[in-house]
């Protein structure tokens with residue numbers, strides 16, 4: 287019922303061959319489910335694990351990273367709520383975990399140390415080491431990791447992101463960026479031990495996973511690579527030249543089932559299915575006790591969490607995949623509040639990196655305190671500054687670097703509109719940048735001085751934005767979360783709902799993949 291078939295690479299089954307299944311999940315930030323409990327969550331994954339075990343199969347779980355942060359709960363408990371949830375799964379079916387970039391969100395290591403100490407599941411790390419000051423904890427990271435099942439041995443190597451590829455730079459963390467070199471060393475090491483099957487467990491961009499998967503050309507025991515970091519499912523099938531590559535959807539909305547069989551010659555064969563965890567899959571009642579316990583603790587601290595503060599005009603897509611690749615109604619509403627964060631007159635420009643917006647869910651019907659709390663996984667203090675038109679244009683170029691797709695640095699903007707041509711060289715992709723004037727729109731004047739409101743994180747150079755440091759700038763002041771709350775409460779008092787549909791003809795952000803003859807064609811006032 288909930289199987290969307292993907293790839294069956296082999297039907298062969300030797301009689302007494304191990305009946306082994308891997309379940310893969312990645313990017314899980316919630317103890318419970320998402321979309322008002324209707325989608326995903328460990329509770330549904332547990333139900334699937336029990337069903338597969340009932341088929342007489344041994345289940346092992348792979349987690350592709352991003353667990354401890356960010357979330358409303360991790361601001362209170364630093365991810366220990368997620369450790370408890372994953373410990374529950376580990377007791378049911380052993381869990382192997384690679385750290386994602388978000389495991390290193392804190393600048394100091396003490397909370398990570400607590401998380402490692404409380405983890406009953408294995409933390410794997412082949413291209414990174416910890417230097418937390420607690421040698422026993424650093425030693426918990428397992429490299430060249432193998433598991434035994436019946437007469438077979440399976441090797442699992444693991445890779446996490448370097449700071450250049452969306453990882454975190456921390457004093458207590460050392461990441462080797464030569465992913466392919468590390469992977470091949472681990473594979474050769476496994477081969478010398480005679481392992482029967484090799485798995486890659488990663489938290490990398492898909493493009494890198496596909497390169498890792500190609501190591502199968504030389505190393506046919508590399509069967510599949512499963513990863514995280516992306517929040518929507520990815521799949522690349524197994525061929526002679528490439529291992530299979532799979533990523534699930536965040537918060538276990540979609541997970542992968544990988545059945546492993548060994549043929550007569552002892553070669554591992556895989557049979558792969560994606561499992562969509564929707565309302566058709568029950569939430570395991572025993573697991574749900576953990577969810578209920580943490581929910582009760584949260585409501586004890588914030589009894590008002592479920593209270594309505596306003597209403598959404600329509601279901602606003604605030605999933606990461608959408609927020610990080612295009613202008614969104616929820617993003618526009620939020621950034622609009624920044625323009626007046628420092629009073630009147632309003633600033634000319636405001637923007638945030640979409641990585642600031644963490645809810646990864648829809649905002650629909652009643653807007654609650656919880657929606658706001660989940661949107662802002664971090665505190666975001668704003669700065670007010672002056673900047674020339676030329677400088678601002680250069681700053682914004684950073685938002686349109688790269689090949690596109692879902693990127694945390696992708697900007698949500700207010701006060702201006704921008705037209706981008708991605709076929710141009712990085713650093714000169716902005717074709718037009720305009721501000722509204724009485725009778726339409728006007729190009730941003732390179733020489734003119736403008737005012738800008740940005741999060742302190744970006745002011746300090748976060749996500750690759752280089753703001754000029756020789757300009758008058760305020761101290762970090764107004765907190766974005768409360769500005770947004772205030773605006774919603776005000777709208778509610780005035781009987782207004784929240785959200786304006788992003789009209790494809792009147793976009794703030796217009797992105798072209800090819801050279802563009804005329805920007806903003808769709809806009810009646812367009813220039």
Ligand SMILES: [Zn+2]
Nearest residue numbers: 352386387515
């Ligand atoms: Zn990540």
